Amino acid sequence: MGKEHHYHSRIVWTGAGETGTKTYKSYGRDYTMEMDGKVPILGSSDPSFGGDPTRHNPEDILVASASACHMLWYLHLCAVGGVTVLDYVDDAEGVMDEGDKNAPGRFTKIVLRPRITITADSDPDKATELHHPASEKCFIANSLNFEVAHEPTIIVAEG
Structure with missing residues (x-):
């Protein structure tokens, strides 16, 4: 431990x-x-x-927590792996099944869809590959009992 x-x-x-x-x-x-x-x-x-739409709800916060945790691990791995990230925006989505009388509600999936801009001298293949170890290291994703998938888009900045 x-x-x-x-x-x-x-x-x-x-x-x-x-x-x-x-x-x-x-x-x-x-x-x-x-x-x-x-x-x-x-x-x-x-x-x-019955909630207030202007306030955060637990479901939004769960999705945002998974997204933020993945991003922070990804940025760490890029920094130590020679990939220079200039911008990172994730439009994450969580899927929750409300359940019914026979089965309780639960999240079934979160999909992270980060758009990452890297410098021209960074390797886009490595930038894509680093999502796998970031996903494996994410404390939040490792604590969940459903899939946290990632569908990254890598943009290489010009010159």
């Missing part, structure tokens, strides 16, 4: 209103995510489940 790192967060429900959870529609889904020393994140449930 390797070195352990501990992460702490506090979720504070702010949607009790006057009646709390008296009925399914009587309470708000809003909450605040707090981590010591960091800006709070305003959260709610997905609008499909």
